Every structure is written in C-alpha cells, then in structure tokens.
Amino acid sequence: MYRRTMTGLIFTFLFLVSCPALAQDAPPEAKEQAPVTMDAVTVTATKREGTVKDFPGNISVMDDVFIETHGTDELADLTRFAPNVYIKHTSSGGSIVCRGISTIDTSLFSPMGLYMNDVALPIGYMVNQDLFDIERVEILRGPQATLYGRNSESGVINIVLKEPDNTQRTRLMTELGNYSTVRMGGSTSGPLVEDKLFYSLSLLGKTTNGYVENTFRDDDDVAGEESIFGRGTLRWTPSKAWDIAVDLDGKNNNHGMSVLRYEDGPNATPRHEVRANEADRAHEKAFGQSARIKYAWPTMELTSITSHRSFDRDHLHDFDRTPIPLGTSEMDTELDSWGQEFRLASTDTTALSWLVGLYGRHETVDAGIDFNHINPLMASKRKGDSTDNGYAGFGQATYEMIEGLRLTGGLRLDVSRNSGKHTYTPNSGPVSYEKDIDNTEWLPMASLAYDFTPNVTAYTTVSRGFLAGGFNFFSATSADTFAYDPEHSMNYEAGIKTTWLDNTLTFNTTIFYTELSDKQVREEVPGAGMGVWKFTNAADAHTQGIEVEAAYNPIPELQFRAGFGYADAEVDKWDTTVGGTPVDYSGNKLPWAPEYTYTLSAEYNHQSGFFILADLLGTGEQYFDAANTIKDDGYQTVNLRVGYQVKDIEIALWCDNLLDEEYANKKVKNGAGLTLVEDGAPRTFGLTANWRF
Template sequence: MWGNGKKTLATLLSAIMIAGTILQTSAGAGENIKNKQRKVALDDVMVTAEKQEMQDKDIAGSISVVDSLVLDEHNIRTTEEMTRVVPNLFFKTATSGDAFVSRGISTIDTSLYSPMGFYINDVAYPLSYMQAQALFDIERIEVLRGPRSTLYGKNSSSGVINMVSTPQGNTARAHVLLEAGAYNTFTTGAMIGGPILEDTLFYTFSALRRVTDGYMENQFLGTDEASDDQRFSGQASLRYTPNSDLDITLTLDGSDQDKGLDDLRYLDGASATHPYKVLNNQVSSSEQKNLGQSMHVKYTFDNLDLVSVTSHQDFDRNHIMDSDRTSSPLGVSCIDLDRESWAQEFRLSSSSGGFFSSWLLGAYASNENIDHDWELKHAMPALANRRLSESDADGIALFGQASRPLTQRLTATAGLRVDHSSASGSQAYTRSTGTTLYAEDLSDTELLPMASLSWEFTPSTTGYLTFSTGWMAGGYDYYSATSRENFAYGPEYTRNYEAGIKTSFFNNRIRANLSVFHTDIDDKQIREEVLGGGIGAWKITNAAGAHTQGVELEVKALPAHNIEIFAGLGYAKAEIDEWIGTLDGAAMNYSGYVLPWAPDLTANAGISYTHDSGWYGTAGIFLAGEQYFDAANTLKDEGYALVNLKAGYRWDRYDISIWCKNLFDEKYAQKKVKTQGNTLVEDGEPMTLGVTLNWRW
C-alpha cells in the first residue's frame, strides 16, 4: 500500500509541475496588460503564537500557518483534516480519545491529556476529547512544532497549536454555509458580525450544525448509523474599544455533540467482519458538552502592551460502550467525566527597541477539578468493577522571554519559565469483593529554559539554532488503578535541539522552510502490564526513555497570480531508548522499538488554480507512513495515500463547489488493539463526495 502511495506521490508531483507550467503559460497568454502588471507575491504572514505579534519568518523555530484561504480551498472542516496540510503533525482518531501527534511524540492511549498544547483565542483546550474541533469562521491556525513549555507551561512538550477566530471590526460581514455529502452528511453554518457603534463596539455571532449517519454499519442490530455524529457549536463575542489604548473582548462559546462509537471491529476470530461493519449487541455512543467564557483585555501605554486573559470552562462527557465488541451480551463500560477549570494570565511586552529588540514577562495561574466515574458492567460479577475518582489541580507560573541583537545580522533570544503544579486525587475502587479507597498528592516545580540564535544571511534568508524544553505533567490513572501504588504517575520531559532555514526566492514568489531536529524524551509515560495481575491489569508508569529526530520541509510557490503550488514533508523517527517492561506475563525489553501512534512520514502536495472568470480547482494528496499501535510493534498500519479534489465557481457573493475526499477509496487503520487473542481495528474514512454552497457579504 505504501509503495503505491509513493508512486502516486511521484506521479502527482510530476503532474503538478507540468500543470503549473501549462497553466502559467496559458494564463500569461490570455492576460491583458493590466493583469500582466499585477503583482505576484506571497503575502507576509503575521502570527501571535509567541504571544507577541510578529512575522512567522522571525520565529526561531518550525511553524506552519493554515489560514482561512487554505481551509476553504481544501474544504477543511475539522482539526483532523487540518493536520493533513501540515508536515509532522498527525491526528490520532480513536474511540479511546483523540490527540495531536507532533514529530512522533504521542501519549498513552487512555490519557486524558495531549502533549500538544491546543489554544483557541488564548484559551487552553487540554483534554484530548476537546481537541476534535469543527472549524468555522477561523482566520488562521498556527502550528508550532517542538517543545514550547517556556511560554505555555505544562502539556506543550511536543508543540502548540494556536487557533485564532476572525476578528471584529468596522466592516460588517456575514457568511452562510450549506453543505451536503455522502452518508447523509449535512452541514449548516452561519456567521454575522460588525460594528454596533463605529470604532467603539463590535459583535460577532457564529453557529455550525453538522449531522451524519457515518460510514459504519452494525449488522447485528441492523442499523447503518453506528458511527453517526450530531454536533452543534457556536460562539458569540463582544469587543469594546473606548479609545486607542484599551481593547476588551468578551467571548462565550459552546458545543454539544452526540456521537456513535461503534467503530472498532474484529479483524480475526469468530466475530471478524468486513471493513465498516460491526456486530455489537449494544449501541455505543457518547454525549459531550463544553461551555466556556473568556475575557481578553489589552491596554497599551507608551511602548508597552499589558494583556490579561481570563477563562472559565465546563466540560462534560458521558459514554456507554459495548466492552467486548461482539453480539454476545457480556458487558458494557460507562464513563461520566466532569471537568471545570479557571485560568488567569497576565503579560507585559514591548517591541519598541532599546537594549532588547523585544521582550515579554508573564504570570499564570489555574485551577482544574475533575470528577470521573468509570464502570464496567459485566455478565460475570467477578469481572465487574467501578472506579469513582476525584482530582483537584492548581498551577502557577512566572515566565519571560527576550531578544537581543548581537550584531546587525545576529539576534539572540532566551527565555525561562518557573512552573509549579500541585494536585490531590482520590479513588474508590469497587469489585465484587468490596471497595478499596486510596489517595495521592502530586507536586512538581519545573525550570523550563529556551535559547535561540538567528542569523540573517540576506533580507530573504534567515537561519536559526534553537534549544527548547517541555514537560507533560503527571496525573492519575482513572481507568486501571487498583491501589495507591499505581494510582498516580509522574511528569514526562522533552529537550529539543533544532536547526533551520527560512527563505524566499524570485521576489517572494517561492517560499521554502527547512528544519532538522533531535528531541530527547525522559521519564516517558507509558501503559504496561502489571506483572502477575492477570488479564486486563494495567498501570501507567514513567519507565521509558526515548528520542525522536527528523526533518520538515515546506514549499509554497506562485508561478502566476492565479496558481499556487504547495508541498510539505515531515519525517520523524521516534524510538524507545530504554524500557524493560512486561508482555504476556514475561519480561520484555522494548529498547529499539518504535513509539506507537506516530507515523514516521507525513507529506502533502498539490496545486490550486483560479481562473479570472471565477472557475477554480484544487488537487492534493496526503501521505502517512507506517505506524505502530502497540509498544511491542506487533500491530501496524503500512501507510496510506489520500487524494482529494475540489472544483467550483465564484460569482458576486456566491461560491458553489463539488469535492471528493479519498478519491481512490484507500483502506487504512486508525487504531488496532489486541483483546483476548484477537485484533480489533478502527477503519479510516472511505471515499466521500459532496457539494458546498457559500454566501459571503
């Protein structure tokens, strides 16, 4: 399969170059003098992922920016689809929890948290369940690869994703989206925004509704809605600027999702089925709700900016799942998760020159409370159990970062964060033999430095060297703990060494960014068998050391004003350096094995063309290399290639298009897991077709 993918990539790349040449020639031949004089150049990209506004080329690190135009051209509707245009970023989609995987750094399958920080308008969304977002009215998504804990703190040990909504202003605007696709999929979106009082008070309201039957069929229950998904999300914001110095934005956002979870099917054994078919006797489903409020205040005085970000979130998830994934009524597992969090951050920054070309100082405080109820109801009372857990965590941090020109071309940047986290947790573990109570406190104080050097070879070419650190906070095992000894686990640490170059050619018509990196991972959080504990006895420990190293390349070109060619390549070799664990009751040395949940290669390439008459089209391919789903590297996906096409027409305020995702109906696995000697697999999405209508004002 992967061999076919490589051939497909080579063919598509050749076709892209030929098409680009032909289209450029034909476009040039048909242009009038006005068009020939039209400027053709890639726009400068302004970002805020470093918590100060700057151009992406000035960041001494690997960054990708996916703006609203890219989201529209590729018909990207979710965060999972967004990762397919960003090298070395992958989205793990699984019934046990979604998560971003950057540069091969993944997390344990049942972890509530992701090592990739995820922020929407400066507000953290740390739970893996919260990171599968629907995308609508987004100005840009900034992806910083490599540890970013100096500025962002815990749980940003592999990078940070910063998502920015379209800002309000004096220009009134509106957008209506209507979309229909395969498997009875319908999406409706609406946005309206503009001034209430010019230059002073502005509003934005947006809402998105998506329903689908999904592509899984439960043959035992006779339903083709085994993976149905009904989701509503909305956001309302009010911006107040009484003068040129003060800017206040209040935001209310929320989502409500009901989703079928009958995605895992057996590859072998008596319950084996064909792709996209299951035989569960119990309907598996989840309901997930999130409600958040935030206030962003910016005050400018003299040459300083003072920023305050206050946020509160309530998140609830309930799900019921067929525990054995067969037609036999053996048991179900039920989860009830409630999370409430508060966070406050203050930042003071300047970029006015002086001894430092720019600097930033900040303080951060947070509180998080989680109530977690996990129960296995089983036909055999001896196997039934329940874990009622509660945890309360506090965090406080001081951080700073500054840049200093050493020469006319050489700039040094250094930063440091002091991050303190404390938590208390308890669990009541109930079996047929009785209830066991235990509790554990956690406390960690981390120093998280970073340093970089940037050298401007020419005005259009900059090189950099960067050292950065990250940490993934310790936590509690809500699912498999049996005693105080295995209820809690400690932090995981990353140290990253990176070199890169950012350049542009031909009057900024071609832009290319290249980076190479090596990241050491200490005290890796892993899930392993409890020696002598029997079937299903697991624990989470900090038993492993690992590393990942690789390369990233992004290229974007404008051969003509209406043609864009793009390509990205990410390679990450993530290996275990040291880990002596247990497999099937015997000692196992995992050293040299590949970390699971991380494809070694991600790549994308394609071309977009817009004719002056209004017709347009986009063709692209996404490649994922081989990945493993277990530490012993026995469960594997060989890799796959997804080809996507879109064609449409724009006129006045309207835009209508038809599209196809996974054109060749590539079969691939999103998850594999062993249970009772058999293998379960979660199928990737098959070919889908659809039509989209946009109206913008």
C-alpha cells in the same frame, strides 16, 4: 499501481489546465503588472506581532482562505498539511502527536498544547476542533514553555478567531454529502457602535449517519453524529489604549462509537462493518467563557486573560464487540478549569523585544468507569477525582546584537499541586486511596538566528519541556497503580527559512533531535488479571528527523504547496514484563507515532471564477502497541475540489479519499489475542455552498 496512476493523472490534469495561462501572450495591461509575490504572513504565536521569519523555531500557518479552499472542516484535517503533526482521533480518546512524541492511549492530556484565542483546551477529547469562522491556525513545533500560560512539551497549536471590527461581514454555508451528511453554518460580525463596540456570532450544526454499519442490529448509523456549536464575542474599544473582549462558546455533541471491528477470529467482519449487540454512544457537552483585557502604552502592552471551561463526556460501549450480550462499559469524564494569565510585552521596534507573564489555574477532574458483566464476579467500578492548582512565571526576550543577528532567551518556573482520590469496587467490596503529585520545573530555552540576506534566515534552538504527571482513573486498583510522574524532554533543532524568485517561492527546512526521559508508559500489573494496567515512568526514548515546507506561486492563478516530515521515534531503554515474563522494548518504535507525513497540493483559480484543487496527503507506518506487533503500513489519500465563484457566492464539488484508500486509525488486541481495527474514513463526496454579504 492504479492509485499511483490516478494520482499522477490528477496532478497532470491540473498542470495542463494551467498551461494556457502560462503560455498565452499576456495583454498589454497585464505585462505591466508587478510580479507575483507572496506576502509575509503575520502571526501572533510569540505574543508579539511578527512574521514567520521572526519566530525562532519551526512554525506552519494556515489562514482562513486556506482552511475554506481545502475544505478542512476539523483540526484533524488541517494538521495533515503540517509536517510531523498528527491528530490521534479515536473512540478511546484524542491526542496531538508532534515529532513522534505521543502519549498513553487512554491519557486525558496531550503532550502538544492547544489554544483557542489564548485559552487552553487541555483535555484530549477537545483536540478535534471545528474550524468555522477562523482567522488562522498557527502550529509551533518544539517546547513553548516560555511563551504560553499553560505548559506544552512538544509544541502548540494556536487557533486565532476572527476579531470583529468596523467591517460588517456575514456568511451562510450549506454542505451536503454522502452518508446522509448535512452541515449548515452562519456567522455575522460588525459594529454596534462604530469605532467603539463590536460583535460577532457564529453557529454550526452537523448531522450524519456515518460510514459504519452494524450488520447484527441492521443499523447503518451506529457511528453517526448530531452536533451543534455556537460562539459569540462582544468587543469594546473605549479608547486607543483599551481593547476589551468577552467570548462565549458552547457545543453539544451526540455520536455513535461502534467503530471497532474484529480483523480476525470468528467475529471478523469486512471494512466498516461491526457485529455487536449494543449500540455504542457518546454524549459531550462543552461550555467556555473568557475575558481578554488589553491596555497599550506607547512601547508595551498589558494583557489579562480570564477563562473558564467545562467539559462533560459520558459514553457506553459493548466491551467485547460481539453479538453475545456479555456486558458493557460506561465511562464518564468531567473537567472544570479556571485560568488567569497576565502578560506584559514590548510593542516598539527597538533592538530588544521582550515578554513576561504570570499564569495560574484551578482545575478539577471527575472520572470513572463501570464494567457491567453478566457474571457479577467480573463486574467492577472505578470512580475518582483530582484537584490541580498550578502556577507559572515565564518570559522571553530577543536582542538584535548586530544587524541581522538575534539572540533569544527564555525561562519558565512551573509549580503544580495535584491531589487525587480513587475508589475501586470489585465484587469483593470497595478499596479507596489517595495520592498527591507535587512538582516544580525550571524550563529554559535559547535561540540564535541570523539573516544572511533579507531572503535567507538560519536559526538554532535549544529548549526543555515536560508533560505533567497524572492519575490513572480507568484501570487503577491500588495506590501504587493510581498515579504517575512527569516526563521530560530536551529539544535541539536547527533550520533555515528562505524566499526565492522575487518572493514567489518559499522553502523552509528544519532538523531536530529530542531526548525523552521518564517517559510515561502503560505496563501490566503482574498477577492482577486482564484490563488492569499501571502508568509508570519506566522508559527513556528519543526522536529525530526533518521537516520541509515549500510554496510556489508562479502566477496569480496558480499555486503549489508541498511538505514532508520524518520522525524516527525510538525507545532507548524500557524493561518491563508481559504475562509475567521479562521483556526488553529497547530499540522499538514509540506507539502512535507515524514515521513520516507528506503533502502535495496544486490549486488553479481562473479569472472567470472557476477553480480546481487537488491534495495528496500521506501518513507513514505507525505502531499501536509497545511491542510493535500491531501496526498500520501507512497510507495516502487524494482529495479533489472543483468549483465556481461569482460575486459573493461560491459553490464547490468535492471528494475526499478519492481512491478509497484503506487504512486504520487504531488497532488493538483483546485478551484472547484477536485484533480489533478502527477503520479510517472511506471515499466521501458532496457539495458546499458559501454566500457572503
């Protein structure tokens, strides 16, 4: 009751602050101003410049102003404003869950694609990107196989960087927060040779003790972080037809991982406290290079994107999470990925717009895990590698049959050749095996959209997607438990996009139904002992639901935003064994899939420079296991931001999770049946200063 009351008071306060602006008589010059309108947002998600209305599907767009105003420093913070999109960011890995389509807990790859300036970020550890010096983020729901080089089963998040041009821009940022948190960043961009050669540079650093304490070791920074990230772009436009850009980026991150605590049993601890004899840690290094070359004719444009990304993560943790020195697990994962994409797209405004593309990749993964135990009979090692060569041809075209009625069709041919090797070394000696996963997929899509009026557009879309198969590097013991095949999805959706009240109000709604076949799941290996799992394609499932987004800008100083997503993700068929006993999971909810998400925001900007912003963000019930015995009941957090801007300087005081809501990012049971919890963030607060010149 207290939390609901406080939430109501915050939004009531924002409303009262805005009342004087709503009620007072406007000065004569103000009465003659044009009414407030929300401009159409330009997006490049379709690889052809357009608006949200033009996209034949559900898309959310957050620009740089939204990102900075709401203080969304990382992608996981931003996606909370997108209905039915949830980033699972835990110590065991990351994944983007869209419309309830989740994946295996320790899978390296996510069912939702993530791109940074047209370059795929394929591995799950990369999902929680820093959002500094970003132009906008576009979130597309549903399969996008006919638009993007790399395949995506449930949707795409497209991060668009700021493009350097003739305008000189410089920004310095400093942020101080509780738990000894400091973030500092700077960016600059502009011309080296006017109209010809441009540059951009950005640098971001962070250090924090984190909010978890190891009471056994008397250590308050076991979940701390020290990271530094940098990016640079050099852009050359020798003529109107040519646009050439080279991007470099890199990140070095050291952070603690001692976040799992016991909820029950003799080692149970309170929230944000752990008792382990080891200080868990992880180290990540990422490096990326890309070259984008565009050549434009009067009616079409050719784009070439050459990219390389490397990623290396090693971590160590106390596998029993107790003060007893039983042992540790050490994991190492290395990714090296090369990609080449050619894309030809129309640029004129005729009734037919189209895109065709070719894509190829060469990707290697080296991964392994060592279980170190005081009892040598229980120690083991696993080490594996894989080489993936993938090729795809894709295309999409939209034809306006009559004014306002548009038919879109697309097709993708996806071919992959993935070979893996693995060695399992128990105390009895090493066992080695190999496996190949060769796969060819045809992925069609079709959409019909109609503009009933300039302010009302309805659409319906059918599309097919798949999530590639892979290898079980971390728990396999034989060839039979090493590899698993692709899963497939069939997506149906219909929606309506509207604007009202002289474009001061937008209201968009989508309903969807997705069938999932050959669902990738984790199952026990009968008689193999604790910690030995196989990944299979044993399940069928479906997800269905609705997404609603609205924004209202009644006066220039005041804006409201709201969003709601509901996803009922359910197993249709899955027969397996637990402890050697047959079980039927049919009717259970898919794990790692929140039932709903919602957001409500109010923002007021006074002409004097004062501003205040409040966000209410909610996440519904979700299960963490296939048996649906471990769950989080759902939670809501309130974020508040108050500040002042004068000329080029902005200072803001902020508080996230104002009411200190308790929730879990992860829950898991150990071999003894005891529950371990990874707590969500507590109340955090601080001050941010931005200087632009």
